Amino acid sequence: MQLHTKFLPEVMKDNDVVYFLHLEGIIDSVDEFAILEVTKVPKGYHFRLVPSAPKYTNAIVEELLRFHTMLNIRLDMSKSIKSSGGTIVFDISIE
Numbered sequence: 001m002q003l004h005t006k007f008l009p010e011v012m013k014d015n016d017v018v019y020f021l022h023l024e025g026i027i028d029s030v031d032e033f034a035i036l037e038v039t040k041v042p043k044g045y046h047f048r049l050v051p052s053a054p055k056y057t058n059a060i061v062e063e064l065l066r067f068h069t070m071l072n073i074r075l076d077m078s079k080s081i082k083s084s085g086g087t088i089v090f091d092i093s094i095e
Helices: 014-030 054-070
Strands: 002-006 035-041 044-050 088-093
Touching: 014 035, 014 054, 054 088
Parallel strands: 002 035
Antiparallel strands: 035 044, 044 088
């Protein structure tokens, strides 16, 4: 998986580092050629995930939902996955 970041601090909290490592592992387990863009926004993180092929979209969404439910993290997911060519967009608030 390719990971692109914007505006992330040089020194991150341990919990954030562990979260990103787990997220990378989950995405890699479904689609090792996916591209993930993470942008730090004032109230959280904005994610844009592009699977390498449309056939991986449903499996990635299922795994993302399972992972975030397990951690009790509210996931604000884009509703336009099909119209955007399989790109998965979601946000996480850190407040």
